[in-house]
Amino acid sequence: MTISKVPERIAELIQAEGVDTIFGIPDPSLFGLFLEAEKRGMRVIAPRHEQGGALMADGLYRLTGKPGVLGVNKGPGVANIAAGAIYLAKENIPAVFIMGQRQRLYEERVRRGKMQYLSQPKLFEGCMKYVGVIEYPEQTDEIIHEAFRRALSGVPGPTYVELPLSVVQTEIDFGPALAPDRYRLVNQRASDQAAAEAVRLLKAASNPVLLVGQGAFVSRAHKSVAALAIKLGCPVLTTPAVEIVTLEGLEDRTIPYGTPVANEIVAKADVVVAIGTELGENLHYGRGVHWTKGVVDRKWIYIERDPTAFGVNRPIDVPLVGDLRDIVPQLTEGLGATNRAPPVELAGWSSARAAEKKAYLDKAPTTSTPIHPARLAVEATKALTAETVIVRDGGASGLFFSFFNQLAPRDAMWNSNYGAVGPGLPYAIGAQVAVGDKRRVVLLTGDSSVLFHISEIETAVRENLPVIVVVAVDYAWGIECASYKANFGPDTSMPGARWSSKVRLDKTAESLGAHGEYVERAEDIAPAMERALASGKPAILHVVVDTNINHNFAEMPGMAEFRTWYGEPGDTLGFAGTPAAAPAAAAPAAASAKPMDGGAGY
Secondary structure, eight states: OOEEEHHHHHHHHHHHTTOOEEEEOOOTTTHHHHHHHHHTTOEEEOOSSHHHHHHHHHHHHHHHOOOEEEEEOTTHHHHHHHHHHHHHHHTTOOEEEEEEESOGGGGTOOOSSOTTOOOOHHHHTTTOSOEEEOOSGGGHHHHHHHHHHHHHSSSOOEEEEEEEGGGTTOEEEOOSOOOGGGTSOOOOOOOHHHHHHHHHHHHHOSSEEEEEOHHHHHTTOHHHHHHHHHHHTOOEEEOGGGTTOOOTTOTTTEEETTSHHHHHHHHHOSEEEEESOOOOGGGGGGTSGGGGSSOTTOEEEEEESOGGGTTSSSOOSEEEESOHHHHHHHHHHHTTTOOOOOOTTHHHHHHHHHHHHHHHHHTSOOOSSSBOHHHHHHHHHTTOOTTSEEEEOOSHHHHHHHHHOOOOOSEEEOOTTTOOSSOHHHHHHHHHHHHTTSSOEEEEEEHHHHGGGTTHHHHHHHTTOOOEEEEEEOSBOHHHHHHHHHHHOTTOOOTTSBOOTTOOHHHHHHHTTSEEEEEOSGGGHHHHHHHHHHHTSOEEEEEEBOHHHHTOGGGSTTHHHHHHTSOSTTOOTTOTTOOOOOOOOOOOOOOSSSOOOOOOOO
């Protein structure tokens, strides 16, 4: 017999999924769960704010592929986590939220002024893939299993499990916990027919290309994607979600989508294999802007777990329904003895991309003070290795960090789907939990962004997570200042967009037990970065940047491409004098003899 209480059983079921970390603030309804998790060798990390915990689970998932698990306090705690749940839903992050609650009888109790009580489930129905309440102990396994099943099936996302106090002390014989493959689909190859058609197209292609998004890196499919690219001898275009990531061994052919070299590759491509991407608006739905040039009748092969996604953003010639971790090797195997040589243009593309990057480097002024945001990006990243995990956040500063970053990391992340500022510090903490002491995590952000969750530095200190936070400080919402000026002139008062220059993030870091650095000269950035890394502690570098640059659209790199991400007809995004977006080109009809439809991802 296996007699245990409900919270103990939940910990056992969580561990059966391979999850070894729970994020949550202690609460009586969660004590049993946390104690059992600790007993089992799992890690329980308490954030300073519930939303921060959700974002830490996001950062952890992106580097492990493991779903997040959160224990959330009843009432106010559950309310606090709502924004985090919406983040995860929009970013397609699987997570199981264990929501504490008072005794179940309160749900229908005719009373007013109930203490720490909300009728919680209905508040989350719009952002959770599943909402379940453990009303009786006997429901524990099926509800937890359903929560993981839904979170990890199709497009990943968060799920909700309510744990009322009325069941937490009940003991019951649950029996052995099932392994995940006993109650949900854990492997899925494409159908033989679809895979054969994809292989046929690839063998016949003159200029194939892989279009690789966040899903491939979250799935830890770096090596299998690289193997397919080598087999096809083709370039790899990374989506904006993972724009600066480079596949090891393919540094000469991994190129961010939307750059001039990538646009040339897109124009020549006659077969595109889309892996781990939704083909969303920042990819112009795979049919607008860059896709209207060159070979416009190119074929599309699309790997996607959600069968309802195909045909949404554009027609697909070969939809491959299943898990990319299974399908990418399936394609490589199907290509057999095929080993294509890289295209003759590859050397030229590689040289042109290097020239692009050098041109940006040459544009980064070496002026000591005020510090140009581009010079900050260069100096802060030039000594980092490819194994460094880069987390990017911020508006104006984020653009400079993207374009002037000096390394090609194996892993990087930012809030690319939701487009919000502020999640960077919790992301970085979750990422550091994922990699442990084997790799360093560096957050490149702005002051408006880092202030959202600055208190989580204490979490990093308490948990011995040595994240490095490089902050471009302009004492303002930088990109909003630029927008104010573009719309209302350089002398606008910009209400609400600026704050006191007395803010000192380095001192905030020190007060929370972390390492702090204050920098206002360009030549001091690299030494400050060295000291922060050597400290072995969480660290914040407060770097004062030139507001005249950071508050000016004309100075921001990549604005022309960024503008095209808002591609619906009539959308001006509030840019003064900017013409409304033109309608995306109509998608070409599939030309195969036996067309298959398709189209979106995660």
